[in-house]
Amino acid sequence: FTEADVYQQSFNPQAYLKEFYSMSDDKEGANTLLMQNLRSLHKMFSLDGLKGDTLIDVGCGPTIYQLLSACECFQEIIALDYTDQNRRELEKWLRNEEGAFDWVPVVKYVCELEGDREKWAEKQEKVRKKVKQVLKCDVTKANPTGPVSLPPADCIVSTLCLEGACKDLPTFRSALKNIGTLVKPGGHLVMVTVLGETYYAFNQQVFSCLCLEKHEVEAAVEAAGFEVRLSEAQPYALIDETMDCRGVLALVARR
Ligand code: SAH
Numbered sequence: 001f002t003e004a005d006v007y008q009q010s011f012n013p014q015a016y017l018k019e020f021y022s023m024s025d026d027k028e029g030a031n032t033l034l035m036q037n038l039r040s041l042h043k044m045f046s047l048d049g050l051k052g053d054t055l056i057d058v059g060c061g062p063t064i065y066q067l068l069s070a071c072e073c074f075q076e077i078i079a080l081d082y083t084d085q086n087r088r089e090l091e092k093w094l095r096n097e098e099g100a101f102d103w104v105p106v107v108k109y110v111c112e113l114e115g116d117r118e119k120w121a122e123k124q125e126k127v128r129k130k131v132k133q134v135l136k137c138d139v140t141k142a143n144p145t146g147p148v149s150l151p152p153a154d155c156i157v158s159t160l161c162l163e164g165a166c167k168d169l170p171t172f173r174s175a176l177k178n179i180g181t182l183v184k185p186g187g188h189l190v191m192v193t194v195l196g197e198t199y200y201a202f203n204q205q206v207f208s209c210l211c212l213e214k215h216e217v218e219a220a221v222e223a224a225g226f227e228v229r230l231s232e233a234q235p236y237a238l239i240d241e242t243m244d245c246r247g248v249l250a251l252v253a254r255r
Contacts, residue, residue, distance in 0.1 A: 001167040002208045004082050004138060013062035013089035014101070015203035019242060021063060023105040029238040033248065035109065036234060037159065037192050038065060040250035042113045044190050044230065045069040047252060052154025052187070056080060058139060058179050059161025062089035064103055066159040066192070067127050068110040074155060077130045080137035080145060082165070087134045094128050139165050139175040144182065152184040159192040163210045164200075169220070172210055176224035180255060189226055189253045193217055195233060196246030214249055226253035 020030045044050065046069075055074035057066060060081045067077060081087050093100040107120045137144040139162060156179060166172040183189060195217075197209040214233045221228055230252040236245050 002164065004140070004165065007164075007207075008083045010205060011083055011086065011207075012203050012205075013086050017062055017089070017101045019202035021065065021101070021103075021106065023109075029240045029242060032238060033236065033245070034065065034106070036236075036248060037250075038068070038106070038110055039113060040192060040232070040234075040248070041066060041159075041190070042069045042110065044250060044252050045073050047230065049254075050155065050188055050190070050252070054078070054151075054153040054155075056150065056153040056156045056182050058137065058144070058156055058158040058182065059165065060086070060090060060134075061161070062086045062093075062101070063159075064090070064093060064127055065106050065110075066157055067131070068107060068123060069114070070155075070157055070190070071123070071126045071130050072114075075130065076132050077127075078133045078135065078150065078153070079131055080135050082136065082138055084136075087136070091134055094131055094134070096128065139179055140171060142178055142181075144178050150182060153182055153187060154184060155188040155190060156183045157190040160194060162191075163193055163197065163212055164207055166210050167208075168210065169212075169216060172212070172216075173220040173223055176220050180224040180226065183255050185255050187255050189221065189251075189255065191217075191221075191249070191251045191253075193249045193251070194236075194243075194245045194247070195249055196244075198244055200243040200245075202242060209243075212249075214247075217249055217251065221251065221253050226255050228253045
């Protein structure tokens with residue numbers, strides 16, 4: 001199991017982005033997974049009731065793709081992650097600094113899903129304006145943002161985080177309870193989780209992944225006080241050395 005401290009010491013945000021989010025032609029597996037997740041996020045954030053003032057992104061990593069559909073539904077966004085270098089990499093992009101990752105191909109794809117590929121620059125600006133804070137969190141703590149306490153949000157989104165952050169199913173179940181406290185009663189949880197995966201690798205480093213089944217995720221979400229509104233698993237068949245993922249679950253639940 002890859003402890004949070006290992007993430008802090010050795011997760012390289014730029015290598016991660018290059019491996020999984022660059023949309024380059026030689027990354028067929030990563031591209032398939034990314035586009036599938038973007039379509040799922042587009043669909044989930046189009047559901048009735050998925051709008052409000054505040055959204056919290058739990059385990060954001062150095063990425064923004066998970067905010068591209070969400071930013072149309074919420075006014076203010078707070079992004080949380082455990083590792084300093086991931087939060088810094090995200091801030092670099094938010095401030096449009098030199099050397100920040102190029103998300104343009106990904107942003108264009110989402111704009112195309114929304115019906116107007118030409119709106120990509122506008123959408124980038126929207127994300128940059130709406131993300132108000134980038135803070136440290138630990139999903140294994142009862143108050144994930146402690147010692148800071150955030151007012152509960154209208155929605156939380158979490159993509160590909162808990163399965164990496166939790167060593168076993170009991171820890172995963174309690175992490176869902178912990179992050180559940182970040183959302184108001186009546187608010188939503190939007191999640192993208194890989195199924196049947198035991199590891200992912202990039203930059204010659206291997207990170208462990210809690211091997212999950214669809215029903216285990218749904219049961220954990222319900223035990224954390226949520227009612228599942230949408231839960232769709234898609235098979236993932238491509239096998240390469242970067243991960244052994246068998247499927248992806250897109251889930252929306254209401255607290
Ligand atoms: N959401 C991004 C990043 C996923 S990578 C994406 O969809 O690509 C997994 C992330 O989980 C890393 O950024 C890592 O720093 C974070 N993480 C690992 N353990 C954590 C913990 N205990 N609490 C919060 N975040 C954690």
